[in-house]
Amino acid sequence: MRFALGLKGEALGFVSAVFFLAVCFGVPLGALAWCLLRERKLTGVFFLGVASFLVSQVLLRLPLLEALGNTAWFAVFSATQPMLYILALAASAALFEETARFLLLRPQRTRAFDLRVPLVFGIGHGGLEALLTGAGVAPLLFASPEQAGLLDGALFVSGFERLSAMACHVAFTFLVYYAVMRRKPAAFGLALLLHCLVDVGAGLASTALIPLFLFELLLAVFAVAQLWLVFKFVSKRKDSI
Amino acid sequence: MSKMRKMLAFAVMAMFTLALCAFLAGCSGGSGLSEGVPEWADEAAVVQDAQAVIEDFSARDYDSVAAKGQTVGLTADQLQGAGDAVLDALGSFSSFGDSACMTGADGAGAEFVTVVQMADYENGTAQYTISFYEDGSLAGFYVK
Structure with a gap:
């Protein structure tokens, strides 16, 4: 990274921080601005996406995990069964988020098939996740800008990961939208499976069972590939009954 | 297709x-850790031992805790350095919550039993992770 950009130390850290903040704040807020200025009727869809992450994770799953974390048996489970623990976390994230997506997209059944709906919804959903990630780091960076220099290129990797994550959320939303509009439960199942796989990878990377750099690379490739495949798949079937 | x-x-x-x-x-x-206690340990007894350590720690009797942790080089100063801040935030000790045990081994292959004990305080709940070797000495002491 340092070699590629010809930057080092504080300069690299500053560029990384700017990139990270641009992704976390710029992409979701930019999408919202686009909706407000160009496609006002999609603004509601954007906020539905925000709501799906807010309700499924912030209001339901994370408090549940916090409550479980305050029990001794869960601490022992996470320490003695790390793989099952990672799988349980991944499966629960997939279940909560995809179910929220399904329930909030279901009313779209009465409307015409519109590929912009899952795109905007997905950016809203992934955008809130990115916003909250950025909001957790931004105060530290602004309070102590020299911290960016110490982090080297780590924030660039984090920003890159947020982009990949948002692409994944858009892809999952396309699948759930297709499942809702064409009554194809298999597509919903596929969204659950793919989401679970991505989160298992993230869990393995967080415990250093797979190198972080490898995970980020695989995630980026996977995100682009599935987004392209899913978009092609769904767009070919938008007129089918 | x-x-x-x-x-x-x-x-x-x-x-x-x-x-x-x-x-x-x-x-x-x-993970190298397994649920339950090793053959040489009794679950009720090790939980009681862990609770005794927690009571000493909560009473800021760091010398008593350090005395059990000499094998791993635990000192009263180290405990006080981190303990005072933690205990100031938690407030006074209230009661013990649930507990669970697991077994592991250190780098030298010596087996230990770990007790995860929840403890309720005036201002919140703390999770203690306390490990004992077979001779009863402390193999680890963590609080969060």
Whole structure:
């Protein structure tokens, strides 16, 4: 990274921080601005996406995990069964988020098939996740800008990961939208499976069972590939009954 | 089956296979920790020992805790350095919550039993992770 950009130390850290903040704040807020200025009727869809992450994770799953974390048996489970623990976390994230997506997209059944709906919804959903990630780091960076220099290129990797994550959320939303509009439960199942796989990878990377750099690379490739495949798949079937 | 579907199916199967391999590899290695207590330990007794350590710590009797932790080089100063801040935030000790045990071994292969004990305080709940060697000395002491 340092070699590629010809930057080092504080300069690299500053560029990384700017990139990270641009992704976390710029992409979701930019999408919202686009909706407000160009496609006002999609603004509601954007906020539905925000709501799906807010309700499924912030209001339901994370408090549940916090409550479980305050029990001794869960601490022992996470320490003695790390793989099952990672799988349980991944499966629960997939279940909560995809179910929220399904329930909030279901009313779209009465409307015409519109590929912009899952795109905007997905950016809203992934955008809130990115916003909250950025909001957790931004105060530290602004309070102590020299911290960016110490982090080297780590924030660039984090920003890159947020982009990949948002692409994944858009892809999952396309699948759930297709499942809702064409009554194809298999597509919903596929969204659950793919989401679970991505989160298992993230869990393995967080415990250093797979190198972080490898995970980020695989995630980026996977995100682009599935987004392209899913978009092609769904767009070919938008007129089918 | 259309070409697109085949590609999507292949991508899914490839990712699933990779994840499964990683999962199995992880399972075969494991964490080195297993649920329950070793043969030389009695669960009720080790939980009682852990609670006694927590009571000493909560009463800021760091010398008593350090005396049990000499094997791992635990000192009263180290305990006080971190303990005072933690206990100031938690407030006065109220009661013990649930507990669970697991078994592990250190780098030298010496087996230890670990007690995860929840403790309720005036201002919140703390999770203690206390490990004992077979001779009753402390192998580890963590609080969060």
